[in-house]
Amino acid sequence: MKSFESNKGSLFKICIVGDGGVGKTAITDRFLGKKFQTGYQLTIGAEIKVYTQNIDGKEIKYQIWDLAGQPRFKFVRSSFYKGSHAIIMVFDLTKIESLFNLFSWKQEVFKYIGYEIPLMILGNKNDLKDQIEKRIIRDCIKKLKHEFLLAEISYFSTSALNGQNISDALRAIGRILLRTPLIDLYEKVIIAK
Ligand code: GDP
Ligand code: MG
Numbered sequence: 222m223k224s225f226e227s228n229k230g231s232l233f234k235i236c237i238v239g240d241g242g243v244g245k246t247a248i249t250d251r252f253l254g255k256k257f258q259t260g261y262q263l264t265i266g267a268e269i270k271v272y273t274q275n276i277d278g279k280e281i282k283y284q285i286w287d288l289a290g291q292p293r294f295k296f297v298r299s300s301f302y303k304g305s306h307a308i309i310m311v312f313d314l315t316k317i318e319s320l321f322n323l324f325s326w327k328q329e330v331f332k333y334i335g336y337e338i339p340l341m342i343l344g345n346k347n348d349l350k351d352q353i354e355k356r357i358i359r360d361c362i363k364k365l366k367h368e369f370l371l372a373e374i375s376y377f378s379t380s381a382l383n384g385q386n387i388s389d390a391l392r393a394i395g396r397i398l399l400r401t402p403l404i405d406l407y408e409k410v411i412i413a414k
Contacts, residue, residue, distance in 0.1 A: 233398050234304055236286045238326050239311035240319040244345040247381035248311065249287045252391055267301050274388070276395045283391070302333040306401075307341065307394050314344045314352040314378065320361055327365060339397045341375045343390060348380040 237245045252272045268287040273280060286301050310326050312319040323342065331337070342365075344358060358376075366374050375397070377390040 232282045232284060233306040233395075234284045234286065235307045235309060235394065236288060236302055236305045236330070237309040237311060238288050238330060240313070240316075240322050243311045243313040243316070243319050244381045245287055245311050248309075248343065248345060248379065248387060249285050251381050251384055251387045252283075252285065272391075274391060274395055276392060276399065279399070281395045281399070283395070302330055305334060305338060306398055307339040308334075309341045309343060309390075309394070311343045311345050314346050315349050317353050317357070320344075320353060320358065323361065323365060324368070339375075339394065339401060341377070341390060341394050341397075344376070344378045345381060347378045347385060348382045 237249060239245055246268070249268070249270050249272075253270055270285045270287065272283045272285060274283065275281070286305075288301055308330050310323050310330075312323055327340075342362060344353075362374055362376055375390075375393055377386045377393070379386040379390060381387065
């Protein structure tokens with residue numbers, strides 16, 4: 222228990238999920254301050270990126286697991302969710318099915334994790350025209366919250382192209398994680414096993 226407590230504020234594992242092509246890799250590259258790439262490079266299996274952020278004078282390290290979104294990688298993904306402290310779910314603001322697919326993403330993630338952890342939803346590519354109506358997005362998030370009895374879901378509209386809201390979203394997760402008692406998560410993991 223003690224070692225877990227001392228973890229607080231130092232290292233958090235976050236999985237980023239969502240359909241292929243919504244911008245997960247571009248978003249995680251942004252976290253790292255990498256240049257935006259226009260070419261589409263398929264993520265195979267998972268990429269793990271470590272990112273440090275300073276929140277209210279506290280240094281927080283995130284280990285971000287960028288998972289492959291394609292269904293054929295599903296069997297690999299299950300083992301990656303274990304031990305996550307938070308989940309980022311991404312959809313493409315110009316592709317309504319990527320928003321509706323968040324329901325199955327949510328189901329998959331929590332089937333493997335087995336307990337509730339903070340969830341953040343990012344509607345990405347807000348630099349593009351012809352976006353899904355705000356009302357539909359709001360309704361979907363409300364439904365997700367209701368269906369899965371979640372206390373809290375945070376939502377940000379982002380752009381990995383121009384960087385809008387990307388570090389703010391991560392900072393928001395950091396703040397949520399800092400006030401989530403890790404001892405609780407630890408006990409939940411034990412129960413889930
Ligand atoms: P992933 O499969 O979810 O990892 O998606 P990628 O990060 O590989 O991005 C898929 C494609 O969308 C790439 O061509 C990116 O350049 C593009 N893309 C990602 N984020 C944005 C964004 O915010 N705005 C725009 N316009 N394109 C984006
Ligand atoms: Mg990718």
